[in-house]
Amino acid sequence: MRLVAVTQRYGDVDVLADVDLDLEGYVAVRGPNGSGKSTLLRIAAGALEPTSGRVVGRPRHVGYVPERFSPPGTMRADEYLRRTGRVLGLGAAEAARRTDVLLDRLDLRPSPRARLGSLSKGNRLKVGLAHAFLAPVGLVVLDEARDGLDEAASAELASLVDEAVARGATVLRATHDDVTPGALELRVGGSRVVREVARRPGVDTTGPRDSHGAVRALVREPDGTERALTLAATDRDAALLAVLSHGGSVLDVRPAPGARSEEAR
Numbered sequence: 510m511r512l513v514a515v516t517q518r519y520g521d522v523d524v525l526a527d528v529d530l531d532l533e534g535y536v537a538v539r540g541p542n543g544s545g546k547s548t549l550l551r552i553a554a555g556a557l558e559p560t561s562g563r564v565v566g567r568p569r570h571v572g573y574v575p576e577r578f579s580p581p582g583t584m585r586a587d588e589y590l591r592r593t594g595r596v597l598g599l600g601a602a603e604a605a606r607r608t609d610v611l612l613d614r615l616d617l618r619p620s621p622r623a624r625l626g627s628l629s630k631g632n633r634l635k636v637g638l639a640h641a642f643l644a645p646v647g648l649v650v651l652d653e654a655r656d657g658l659d660e661a662a663s664a665e666l667a668s669l670v671d672e673a674v675a676r677g678a679t680v681l682r683a684t685h686d687d688v689t690p691g692a693l694e695l696r697v698g699g700s701r702v703v704r705e706v707a708r709r710p711g712v713d714t715t716g717p718r719d720s721h722g723a724v725r726a727l728v729r730e731p732d733g734t735e736r737a738l739t740l741a742a743t744d745r746d747a748a749l750l751a752v753l754s755h756g757g758s759v760l761d762v763r764p765a766p767g768a769r770s771e772e773a774r
């Protein structure tokens with residue numbers, strides 16, 4: 510999917526000016542408060558029509574967690590998700606199955622049958638995430654979706670993102686967190702969007718990049734968190750070395766199924 514000459518003006522200020530972007534795979538969106546991350550995500554998701562320019566090739570179904578997610582308060586969480594699943598084109602049995610799996614994985618408290626209006630902020634966000642990952646959509650847009658999540662749910666979210674990308678979805682996520690080395694990163698600021706490749710100290714991602722030889726690696730971070738990484742051939746050795754030299758472990762490495770990397774420009 511592609512943003513073509515997208516400009517968003519509020520009053521006489523261009524928050525985004527003439528932005529051209531190709532989006533594919535996992536894309537982290539970073540930038541200071543007020544720089545335009547949510548604006549970019551809303552345009553990508555189709556929730557905001559830009560002042561000028563257009564979005565080309567947006568998938569028909571989009572999973573979107575907006576910055577402020579406020580579902581209908583009186584409905585039960587599981588009921589809300591089952592209905593949403595039907596709207597997204599799932600059959601009744603599949604919508605119910607996906608609802609149960611996602612609410613279990615994200616550990617919705619106090620229970621999947623809780624009324625949406627009674628949920629804590631983090632648990633309401635879990636319902637939003639379950640909503641975004643309910644159907645196999647082509648685009649998932651997460652606006653600061655880690656805010657308010659506990660550690661287990663954050664790890665589960667990382668897995669959901671990896672799984673969506675592995676089946677070919679584009680995942681666009683505003684984040685202030687560290688980003689997986691080798692992932693495409695957009696930096697928003699001063700009405701411009703710059704593409705970079707995420708790096709960590711000691712990881713050199715400046716060399717020529719190549720979509721062949723990409724690998725999926727399972728690593729354990731020094732804090733014990735396990736993380737699945739998709740690494741381009743040109744980042745592979747340096748990224749894994751960085752994990753090891755920071756006290757982490759490499760648990761598994763195998764060829765990435767159809768993984769492609771993006772070129773920084």
Ligand SMILES: Nc1ncnc2c1ncn2[C@@H]1O[C@H](COP(=O)(O)OP(=O)(O)OP(=O)(O)O)[C@@H](O)[C@H]1O
Nearest residue numbers: 519520524540541542543544545546547548549576
């Ligand atoms: N509907 C609106 N009307 C006028 N100005 C707006 C509107 N929405 C956003 N803005 C302004 O556009 C700028 C970018 O806002 P945006 O919410 O996209 O930033 P952000 O990077 O997501 O910020 P944060 O990290 O604080 O969530 C801000 O200056 C904001 O005040």
